[in-house]
Amino acid sequence: MPEYGYFLSTEEFGPAELLEQARMAEQAGFQALWISDHYHPWNDAQGQSPFVWSVIGALSEAVSLPVETAVTCPTVRMHPAVVAQAAATSAVMTGGRFRLGVGTGEALNEHILGDGWPPLHIRLEMLEEAIQIMRRLFTGEEVNHHGPHYTVENARLYTVPDEPVPVDISGFGPKATSLAARVGDGFITMMPDEDMVAQYRKGGGGGKLVSGGTKVCYGPDRDEAVRTVRKLWPNQFLPGEMGQILPTPRHFEQLSPLVTEDMVRENTVCGDDVDEHVATLKSFADAGFDRVYVNQIGPDQRGFFDFYRTKVLPQLNG
Template sequence: MTEYGYFLSCEEFAPADLIEQARMAEQAGFQLLWISDHYHPWNDAQGQSPFVWSVLGALSEAVSLPVETAVTCPTVRIHPAVVAQAAATSAVMTGGRFRLGVGTGEALNEHILGDAWPPTNVRLEMLEEAILVMRRLFSGEEVSHYGTHYKVENARLYTVPDQPVAIDISGFGPAATSLAARVGDGYITMTPDESMVSQFRKGGGGAKPVSGGTKVCYGTDRDEAVRAVRRLWSNQLLPGEMGQVLPSPKHFEQLEPLITEDMVRENTVCGDDVDEHVAALTAFVDAGFDCVYVNQIGPDQRGFFDFYRTKVLPRLKR
């Protein structure tokens, strides 16, 4: 059975707005929540970036939906021992309804303390070791660890959930997907690519959950929606590794002229055509995803939730 969730964007909305969106998502019939974890937005037009762990505390009181970070980087900006404490507390506060989504991160968020930004292969090594550290801490036992990238001495989490926090791993290429299959409790990716799902399942992921997400811009004026996407989220259409290596929002702003309105129209669902919205989410279902999340770009959040409650969610495969 496919489940559908709403993707809360910390880059674009203030904490109170995110909490209200979560309430509207639950009322509209969404079954799950994702929430991004950033230090910076991708550009100044997005304009926000609250501390996700504070927002998660508020979400635990505001809604009853399961929630997951999509995704946290537990390797550079925050030591995995600290992420483990934050995740364990979130799991306790939500009554076990929290999953920790992790990935290798972006320089945009992770270089802020002046640390070097490692190449991809090193970041994957760091992520695997960080997961090992966090899983040991989730046991509630005292942990000392002397590894290649991290040191932990006499650390113990006293506030832990009844069951260890599930850790899902984000991957957009074969190496990260292989890591997710080998050590993850689930797999996260952002394109409905059946070959990646197959690699995960055959590589050791088996029946573990596969989750994916997409961004749309609902609105009655398609051209206005296209302009909103280009202004706020042109970064999602940049090719290659730029999203991982550029260090500042201003660098993404400098690349915005490369993204045309035609590119947005071809790659992002904009407007109020029900069939287009349904097809975007169904593509993930057809590719073998268990959970599909959608994010509304721009300010018309109430219109989006009314549209999905009445016209889109009732038509989706479950």
């Protein structure tokens, strides 16, 4: 039986709200936390984007749940040597309850310093090299590295956890899934895809942690919930590589009219039908996931946590 966690959205909520949601998640019976790592929200309607490492520091004091970034891009906006220091400190502050989720990122967050946005195969190369650097730094030993993408000179982390930080790799296609299977401590994806999990397991993932996530919009009025999702998160319905290559929230907003309420209704759990919420999370369990994280879209956070505490989680954990 998988564990069920809550997915904190730094795109939609500020630090104080995220901390309150984390407390409510723990009280409701969720067993772990994901938190997104963005420089920008996807659109102005979401309206937030706090620095994730500051929030994780506060989470370490606010709750006792495990915390994982979902996901950090340690390749362009931040050098992997700096991400390694942030991750190591987070692991120390949480008493070893921190995992570093990483991925190849999006231009939306990573091009802000004027760097070019590489094609996928280059981003995968950069990610693999970044992981190698971070793992060496997690040992607490001095690191010197001169690779095709990064240089590290005389770098040593003095504040490190007792055990190296686990590094889970996000994948949405066969190439990233193959990388995750080969070098990751775990695998992250947002689709309950049994074939992708099987590829990961057979490619070297074995019995390592497989985590998935989904978004819902709980509320007593299904139509209102659909409108809330369309207003705040139309970006998740855009096809292909647009999510990786569009550079600003404004560009995502320009494409939002392409997303209809029917698209939302067909692809997102909206409303207060317990069976629908349970079935969506069980689909990940059926596909072989070990942890499943759910995010509530919109302002009715307390209603969502009450609903899951009393009606959804008891069925999933029963």
